[in-house]
Amino acid sequence: MYGIFSYGIASPRVGLKHGQFILDLEIVSLLGYFNGLGIDPAVFAQPVLNDFIALGKPVHQRIRQRLRELLSAESNSFEGIHDQVFIEESRAQLHLPIRIGNYTDFYAGIHHAENVGRMFRPNGDPLLPNYKHLPVAYHGRASSIIVSGTPIRRPYGQYLDIDNKPVFGPSQTLDFELELGLVIGKSNSLGEPVRIDEAEEYIFGITLFNDWSARDIQRWEYQPLGPFLGKNFASSLSAWVLPIEDLEPFRLEGPEQEPIPLPYLQHARPSYFDIQLDVMLTIPGQEPVVISQSNARFLYWSFAQMITHHTAGGCNLQVGDVLATGTISGNTPGSYGSLLELSWNGTRPLHLENGDTRTFLNDGDTVTLRGRAFSRGIRVDLGEVAGTIQPAIYPPVSRIPD
Amino acid sequence: MYGIFSYGIASPRVGLKHGQFILDLEIVSLLGYFNGLGIDPAVFAQPVLNDFIALGKPVHQRIRQRLRELLSAESNSFEGIHDQVFIEESRAQLHLPIRIGNYTDFYAGIHHAENVGRMFRPNGDPLLPNYKHLPVAYHGRASSIIVSGTPIRRPYGQYLDIDNKPVFGPSQTLDFELELGLVIGKSNSLGEPVRIDEAEEYIFGITLFNDWSARDIQRWEYQPLGPFLGKNFASSLSAWVLPIEDLEPFRLEGPEQEPIPLPYLQHARPSYFDIQLDVMLTIPGQEPVVISQSNARFLYWSFAQMITHHTAGGCNLQVGDVLATGTISGNTPGSYGSLLELSWNGTRPLHLENGDTRTFLNDGDTVTLRGRAFSRGIRVDLGEVAGTIQPAIYPPVSRIPD
Incomplete structure (x- = not known):
């Protein structure tokens, strides 16, 4: 790396x-x-x-x-x-190993998307109609991506209190998201889409990525244009980038995609990777506890499909761009990639050692994401991305005239 | 400039x-x-x-x-x-006058937001519940921002056909959006919000901005994370940046904000600007026609509020970032800032000279946005941002094995 x-x-x-x-x-x-x-x-x-x-x-x-x-x-x-x-x-x-021009976050972890759908649209299909037709994504904030180990300040923001009244205060529901980041290694020109059979040539390597999320801020702001301040206070990238070639021994057929995607998104070869992913939570004065174990094989959309879709209308990717996968949750509660899912939106607290519980992150908590792959005697370690939550600092307020 | x-x-x-x-x-x-x-x-x-x-x-x-x-x-x-x-x-x-690190697009034109709400949620309140509490925004794609005069290639993309089946083809509903862009002139550090009474110090100047939009692509993709390929094929920035100080003579009290925003968003002085904005459409072989006349005074949220809200959770703005206002529509049909609104989602074609009509943009059409301000003998010209639509080129397709 x-x-x-x-x-x-x-x-x-x-x-x-x-x-x-x-x-x-x-x-x-x-x-x-x-x-x-x-x-x-x-x-x-x-x-x-x-x-x-x-x-x-x-x-x-x-x-x-x-x-x-x-x-x-x-x-x-x-x-x-x-x-x-x-x-x-x-x-x-x-x-921080990369000067990141643009950052895009996908939503390619289908179990995460289903869990969010079940929580917030309990009476409908857990997946929205577009989910299996295209890799949903949004543009994120590149300037606030920081290297592993940088402390994470709990953000202030606007959200609804228990009476559904908007208030401005420290986020009460701070969360992590277990993701991988692709580092783009080759630029395409504006107006020149990347074919799916050449898409992996545009990947230099992968990193671990924690897309910290303030759920209360996100929920109030995100309609109709998507996440903004709920995400842009910080995202953590690992310090080491693994060249994509190192993942060759761990290549997999992906999930069956049904309905079959449109031709521009159809693969001619296995395009998924068997990468084990762990989430560790360390609360002050305690030993680290593994709170989730997932795998990159749970992604519904492949890296290649993400790149081809991203550029399908001509959007230009540039060397150093980061494309994150979205939260990679597995299909069982012990494999969910966020506290939102692990605590089922705060309704099922996680029980840790010594009687401690967590629904969302407390000040002082450290989240560490780790990744590794094994196959036939070959082992590759993706290292880790870690961050510790620091208390909110009351932000400067405007001087309102008397 | x-x-x-x-x-x-x-x-x-x-x-x-x-x-x-x-x-x-x-x-x-x-x-x-x-x-x-x-x-x-x-x-x-x-x-x-x-x-x-x-x-x-x-x-x-x-x-x-x-x-x-x-x-x-x-x-x-x-x-x-x-x-x-x-x-x-x-x-x-x-x-292109700026190396743009990050680009954010707001939704601060209230008449635009109301029109979109009336079209797509005809039975509800035209504005979503958060609209008057915070300046809604999303992160956009910085790499595909191009200078005025650069041709705009009609994008391919995925959208629903008339049978509600997803297809991949050239956008059928290509549109412009009349916006202003703020060019950030001062950086704040990650974790350090900008107070509203100092927010304008972070603006170097303003530009005209056309946020080209493929409505069909956007409509199919945007749930739940916002616009992506419907926007990221191109946005046009004017070649000239007007220092914000040149707008001092045109400062205005803004709209009454009811409900009163939370304290962090409250102004102590007039923070809006009286800037006249025109949209001209030129179809091949014809003279330019003014199809809309609007004004920056129709923004619900001020430039200062945009900056303060953007940084409220600690997000770091950097010199050269662009914050666009969102579509600035006035309160009458002749002042709408997009064809989506001017043609009411294609149901009321615009009648041009020589019997031509338009609902959305045809290949060969040129859209030119212009801005200027007058007050007590002082005149400031913002210049223009223009772009001509070029036909879609069939993009490279994957080689599917036989």
Whole structure:
């Protein structure tokens, strides 16, 4: 996995996660280990991965091959200079790895969509009529995406009190959402849709993504134009981006799509991935507790379908854009990807150790999302994305004339 | 008004619109006319206004004062070098003036919201319950915002046919939306809301904005998360940005807001502006026809309220962000800001000259939005934003295995 790190007086640069260490790719490059690959070492001396990503898949493939040789058990490439090229991850500062141009959030977790439908439209079909015809999505706020570990300030906002009267105060129903983020690795021009059979070429890699949500604010504001302040106070991205190629061993046929999607959304090959996802909740003074276990296989729409649909009208994706999947809930209560679902909108509190309960997040709570994949002896770790809730700070108010 | 222009082999740079001419601020700066103002001339040699905008209002004020002196009727500052510092606008190429980080679209035109409600929820209150309590908005797509004059390709997309069956084809109901865009001139940090009495300090200037909309695509996709492909194929921004200070003579008390908004949204001074807005439709081979005349005074929510609400939960605005107002319709049929309203969802075709009619836009049609303000002998022109509809191109389709 690639990321951006700094340490001591060294400026942010590109690193490769290697166990508990980070391989400093700027140093590796300056020492000549990438000679002959046709790469400007300056791409590794950047505070974001965008220039590195923009090199494109053929170059990434050459770097990957070279790194595999350098890091193989038999190699003694870094003998004697281990401390020069490796740094312990625990000693490094990790940075938001991408300069994110635009951020889009899908709604591709069908069990999440069904659960929300059951809660809020109990007398209708849990899915809206469009759900199985197109990957529903909305544009989100890119500027408030922050790196794992950044504290999450509970937002103020407007919502209805118990008497259905609008009030302005700290959100009372702060939640997480278990998602994956796709990092776009190739740009398409405005007006040039991406065919589904080439869509995965536009993915550089994937990250863990927590789309923090203030349910009370969201519920009051979202009609008719969708979520706004209920989401835009913060979203957390993991510090490490896993190249999509690393997921090849975990490729799956997806769910049966019935009705069959329109031709522009039809796959010619398996386009889903078997990625195990965990949610851990840590409340102050306690050990972390796993409160949910889900899997990327529960997505109804594939990564490829998301990209092809997004660009179908000509919208231009750009290197560094993030497309998040939407909440990935499984089909059982222990696999739901949000507290909204786990507590069934606050009606079924989660019972934790020591008699603690939770419906939504309290100040001081930490949510950590983790991902990993196993198959036939191959293991890939997606790392984690974590955030701790800080108390709301009373915001500045206007000076109303007396 | 400020913008970005190029001509001949000269690279894009900052210009000031001055009648039919553009004053080349890079040259003016290099010739020393801004000496003593403490400005790095490099800000004028950029392909976007962002660095210039980031200088901040005190510096803009000094530049404005200096330019006023240089351009006054009595001045002979540019005598003998007129051709060096001025270029005819018609000979210049105009560029998208801003590198837009994030784009937000509000829904602040109350008559538009009421008209949409009357059309699509004929048996209910035309306004949804939240409308008068908060400025409803959604995040839009920044990457597909293009400069005035760029052709608009009719998008393909998914929508329901007359049998309510989803199909994929060129939008049949392509529309414009008459809006203003605010260009953000000052960043707030994540977690730091902007008070309403300081909100206007965050506005650099305003532009004309056309939020092209594919109504059929939008209608099928927008539940429950809002507009996506119905909007993100293109939005047009004018080439010139009018500093907000130029609107001072046109300041107005706004509409009575009843119910009174919550304190964080309460104004201490008039915060609306009297700006006349026109929509012209030009169909191939015909003269332009004015099809609507509206005014920014019809906005229910002020610019200041939009900014304060947007940041109320801590969302960080950044220099170069664009906040659009939403469609500004007046309270009479001749003042509606979209064809959706002007043709009442296609049921009342507009009759143009020569027997032509329109419900939505045809290929070849040009829509031009114009804005200007007059008050006590002062006139300010916002220029125009124009775009011509090009036919859909059949997009690449997936190769489905035989």
